[in-house]
Amino acid sequence: MRAPNTTSLNPPAQFYIRKITTSRLPPRMIRLLGPSAPNNPGWRVLPVGFALVVFLTVVGLWIEPVIKAPNLAILYMLAVVMTALRWGRMAATISAISGAVLFDYFFVPPPRTFLVSDGWYLITLVGLLTIGLLVSMLTLAAREEAQTAQRREEYTSALYSLTEALAAESDLDRILDAIERHLLETFQRPIIIWMPVDGRLKARISNSELATAASKEAAAVWVFENGEEAGCGTARFMDSRVHYLPLKTWKGVVGVLGLQADTSKEPASDEKHLLDTFANQAALAITRAILAQEAQRTAVLQETDKLQKALLSSISHNFRTPLASVIGALNSVLSDGALLDISTQRELLKTAQDEAKRLNRLVQNLLDMTRLEGGAVHVRSEPCDVQDVVGSALEQLGDAARERLITIAIPPDLPLVPMDFVLIVQVVVNLVDNSLKYSSAGAPIEVGASLKHDQLQIRVADRGRGIAEQDLERVFEKFFRGASAETPGGSGLGLSICKGLVEAHHGRIWAERRLNGGTEMIFSLPLEAQ
């Protein structure tokens, strides 16, 4: 990052606020002078100063017999000060001059002439004029000070409200919204914010007529790359009607802020200050949001990475183990066939066959999982006979199911239930297969179906080793293997495939521990097609 120069070095917000609090005028004075004093009184008020003086002259003529003439000068003085306070310097000057002239004409001896006979009156006249002019000048200075202070107060409150709004948000889009809203409110001019998207600068926020013409983009790109201001009022792209500021933090330039230049008047220096501070706050908030996004992305990546690692290790382990057996067994039969008796050869070949089947199951599971996760599984719901589903599942399990005691309890009056026949058969196959694998050969397995709470419930229960209480939910996670799952042949995917398939039917699947040992896997399906 290049060294920041004075134009692009944004003063910190605290500095600005401190300046306000050291203002020389007390707040009460600001209220007294500020709001009542019109910013630009114009020529309309000039006769008012004159009229006040004429009115005082009439009053003076009326009370002259009582009050001596020199004392009347005080009245004119009062008129000048009042005019200066209410209507500004020009009115006050007019009132001072006209006051001096009228005083001279009506009250300074000899009366009704502009002549001055007494030297003391000359001093009074000059004093009246000088004090009038001085007061009018002082009044102006005080009023300008008050106006500046008022503007600063507005800026400070605008800045506070921006800071507050930004602090409340952490989402980038909402932060950009807040910046846009507050800048518009404060400066009343169209703004635009460019941010890099996929390596290119793009307008993230652009309201109204500030369209992204190519020239504007070029300026924005220059500002982004150099980290310096450009556009109207700077040395670069000076004919542009937009003022470009880099949104810069310790992390570098995160974006570019464009504000339509106000060509009607010279920008006040404190307005420039405010804009810089706004840009600074905006840059900090945007950086914070970007960092938060990055952190979240990293977390997701790490999670994905972890899953992929688990997948890879599971695949390589689960593939290599059966492959090693297949290759080893076939090698023995081929090369040492003459040395082995028939029964040993058969045993080896049987091993190779079993392991090849295991590989096939693994490939099938991986395929199913990939399809499920890729959204390639389409549920073709049709009214199905639950008994047929269970029967087909057992048929698919073949000898493994025929050799075991499996009791089936399905009420004959169960209605047809909408489901994808093939997919739900697979769920039942996986569940029964698990029960076969994780319970001893003599232990019975129960398969049942019933209607409960307007749902079809299918349950597969065994008397196996059971699942630890804390693992009841985790068994449906990918690659989760229970502590007691030493039985080979599992891929760690069977139950998560079941979960995926059941949930694709808008159903639910869960595991329960059975009284007296064993596991009950239950899934429910809605009776109405979703």
Add this chain to the structure above:
Amino acid sequence: MSDQGPRVLIVDDEVAIRRFLRSSLAAHGYSVHDASSGEEALQMVPAVRPDVIILDLGLPGIWGTEVTKCLREWTQTPIIILSVEGEEAAKINALDAGADDYLTKPFGAGELLARIRAALRRAAKPEDGPVFVTGDLQVDLAGRAVRLRDTDVQLTPTEYSLLKTLVIHANKLLTHRQLVREVWGGAHYEDAPHLLRVNISNLRRKLETDPARPRYIVTEPGVGYRLRTEPVVAPSVI
């Protein structure tokens, strides 16, 4: 290799599969011919006159489904489809087009041999006798009578029509569409699949000892049904 046994034409582009099938089938006395593409198969069938064709679905060039359609235009030679997981739609199309049966790769030789035997038996006696008997089940097609363990079974006309279709094509896999066409005629009822399931369920309740584990009427998930008369041949791969 024997040239006397039934002729089998193997159509598969995988050399390893052809070699495995060739040696297994030759060992069981079949005379084996093979083709590596659909085009080659269509040329060979008239010359070889096979008794059964084993046809892979995923062939290079024209697909097994197309080969089935072409062959069914002029020959009723039994066709057994070989498919892999993920070709369900093509498989059903081939069966609808007239293929007799299917096997999903990977499969065991025993399973294939059983399917070939069943296909050859069906082809050898297209006309069954008037009384069909399997296990405890007797279906008298001439007398429209169904008996189970020598007891008459009362069937509705639709149930009987469905059973008759299954009996005529015993051991052949019939797709949902074929069954609906045979039983409900040309009109494709909107709820025909529903009716089919209900009637199959009712038939099982009346004919099977354990309807949840049927012995006669077997479901091929997602494909159709078949009436099984063969002893159960366990799929070698689950």
